[in-house]
Amino acid sequence: MAELLSEIVDKYNYWLYIILMMIGLYAMIVKNNLIKKLVGMNIFQTAIILFYVSIGYKKDATIPIIKNAHGHGAQAAHKAIEAAEYINPLPHVLMLTAIVVSVATFGVALALIIKIYQGYQTLEEDEIRMRLRER
Amino acid sequence: MLSELPAILIAGPFLAAFAVSIFTWLDSRYCYPITLIGLVVSLVSSTALLASIAQSGPIQYTFAGWSPPMGIELRIDLLNGLVLVIISCLALLNLPASRGFLQRDMPEKTGTFLALYLLFVTGLLGVTATSDLFNLYVLIEITSLASYAMIAMGASRRSPLASLNYVFIGVIGASFYLLGVGYLYIMTGSLNMSDVASLLPAIASSQAVMVAFVFCMVGVWIKMAFFPLHIWLPNAYTFAPLAASRAIAPLMTKVMIYVMIRLMVSVFGLDYIFEQLDLQQAVVGLAALAIIAGAVMALAQKELKRMLTYIIVAEIGYMVGGAWLGNQAGMTGAVLHIINDALMTFCLFLAAGNMAFVLKDLHFDNLKGLFRSMPLSMGGFALAGMSIVGIPPTCGFFSKWYLILGSLQADSHLFLVALIASSLISAVLFLRIIEKGFFEPLHSHGQAVHHQAEAPAGEAPPMMLIVLAVATVGLFAVGLLSGSIVSNLILPVLPGGLM
Numbered sequence: 001m002a003e004l005l006s007e008i009v010d011k012y013n014y015w016l017y018i019i020l021m022m023i024g025l026y027a028m029i030v031k032n033n034l035i036k037k038l039v040g041m042n043i044f045q046t047a048i049i050l051f052y053v054s055i056g057y058k059k060d061a062t063i064p065i066i067k068n069a070h071g072h073g074a075q076a077a078h079k080a081i082e083a084a085e086y087i088n089p090l091p092h093v094l095m096l097t098a099i100v101v102s103v104a105t106f107g108v109a110l111a112l113i114i115k116i117y118q119g120y121q122t123l124e125e126d127e128i129r130m131r132l133r134e135r
Numbered sequence: 136m137l138s139e140l141p142a143i144l145i146a147g148p149f150l151a152a153f154a155v156s157i158f159t160w161l162d163s164r165y166c167y168p169i170t171l172i173g174l175v176v177s178l179v180s181s182t183a184l185l186a187s188i189a190q191s192g193p194i195q196y197t198f199a200g201w202s203p204p205m206g207i208e209l210r211i212d213l214l215n216g217l218v219l220v221i222i223s224c225l226a227l228l229n230l231p232a233s234r235g236f237l238q239r240d241m242p243e244k245t246g247t248f249l250a251l252y253l254l255f256v257t258g259l260l261g262v263t264a265t266s267d268l269f270n271l272y273v274l275i276e277i278t279s280l281a282s283y284a285m286i287a288m289g290a291s292r293r294s295p296l297a298s299l300n301y302v303f304i305g306v307i308g309a310s311f312y313l314l315g316v317g318y319l320y321i322m323t324g325s326l327n328m329s330d331v332a333s334l335l336p337a338i339a340s341s342q343a344v345m346v347a348f349v350f351c352m353v354g355v356w357i358k359m360a361f362f363p364l365h366i367w368l369p370n371a372y373t374f375a376p377l378a379a380s381r382a383i384a385p386l387m388t389k390v391m392i393y394v395m396i397r398l399m400v401s402v403f404g405l406d407y408i409f410e411q412l413d414l415q416q417a418v419v420g421l422a423a424l425a426i427i428a429g430a431v432m433a434l435a436q437k438e439l440k441r442m443l444t445y446i447i448v449a450e451i452g453y454m455v456g457g458a459w460l461g462n463q464a465g466m467t468g469a470v471l472h473i474i475n476d477a478l479m480t481f482c483l484f485l486a487a488g489n490m491a492f493v494l495k496d497l498h499f500d501n502l503k504g505l506f507r508s509m510p511l512s513m514g515g516f517a518l519a520g521m522s523i524v525g526i527p528p529t530c531g532f533f534s535k536w537y538l539i540l541g542s543l544q545a546d547s548h549l550f551l552v553a554l555i556a557s558s559l560i561s562a563v564l565f566l567r568i569i570e571k572g573f574f575e576p577l578h579s580h581g582q583a584v585h586h587q588a589e590a591p592a593g594e595a596p597p598m599m600l601i602v603l604a605v606a607t608v609g610l611f612a613v614g615l616l617s618g619s620i621v622s623n624l625i626l627p628v629l630p631g632g633l634m
Contacts, residue, residue, distance in 0.1 A: 025307075044306070044310060052317055091317075094269050104276075108280055108284060108302065109303075112298050112302065115295040119292045120292075
């Protein structure tokens, strides 16, 4: 039990992203309202963004700007850069793009929802299905 | 010049998309010619690329001078060179055939549609050309976003709903893929395909690599509508405007199959997949199930376009199964079937589009006697149907031959039975329609009468017929040339490990 607990605490970022992802997936599958489904989709995407951001982190590291690069002139230039002192910027940069993608998807989905509302006067999935059957 | 071609290939339609969206506001008459130019640029450069690769090997292009694995790289070898030619060729052919639809159904939205269409083609070309795993994700999403918007432009009240369902499922698929790439990045610290491939063998026994592989595969399977994950496809493709579904249906799923094969061959490596993981039997079984289920569901349909979408589901089973058989014949069949199936599906949707242009509703009852009023379109449809069934000398026969050979070598009886059964079922599917079109009287009662009274029986506009004729000739040409395509273009790229 204690082993399992320490396992969870050590890797809490993975557990958090899985929980968030499952919340999002649950909302997308179970919710009846299209807007709620859309919010579920956004939570799902955000979980993956958080996962990426967390894997760039290192203990006792700072932001990826080279220390003393300008301050001490020649002395600083000769100092080797220690990768362990800086967090990994690459996953963060990737996630900037992923955020753009998720915002774009969100926008397209909202536009579709507006069109659906104009067509059916409702956003509840069961009512839409009922109207489709009536026709 | 040649070294810049990979960039021109993608920049052509991309810049044209910008120009078209500007000209939508200025003067919409220029939208169509600009689209044409953009697509011609990509066709010319992809053909030139394939010709040069066939002679002097793969071409690499690095962006902004950052050499891989740091920078993003486009790498074009024979495998994706071939797929690039097919994409740009079909995208260009579809344009003149769809012009009638655009002018008739969405005159005020033509510019918007063309801009989306160009972005869609840009995305497909990028997905095929890139050799960076994260770049691949972004381009898949660009392609998907363009296709969501195009599908929602359909005339039916159900098109936005079909598109929204596609958005939900498509996002799950892309997210799974992204998650898989995340695990790969944790394990290797790289995103460049060949760099990852060189780092993976050392850590092949790791569980995380297996998780990465499974996530990537599930993501790609959702995007290509592999059988249990196919629910979004029939509605999305049925309710899309025909101008869009004729490009999306043949290209999107095929490109995702290419991505799957690329990940298997160039990233994870076939040795890893077939020797370390115990998934082969399960996936081939699932593919067999996909083939049967797709064919049976197609049999249950009463509307032509909907029937075609279920045929696509079955065809995806062919290619996934072929790639996972794990021998040379199966993989050859899968790659050859990417080209053939893109052509056949394109041809079928072209013919269906011609009919829909005249008939408006493609319920089977409306197809009665259609051979008399639309002999050319129905003829093209029948030939494309022959190719789906797999009758020589159409191209469908040759890829099916390789697939059957592969399943015999791999002792996969289930897949073999599924291949043969689905050929028989598709024969029934198409003969049923041909019989209706050929033997039944022109019309008996109902809507068709009213329609025929207004507009006397006629063919689709000449431009649509010309494109259909070109595509049909393509079916036979690719079929007759398939021997040299296989030996010159496909076999050299397959890794030596395959028997």
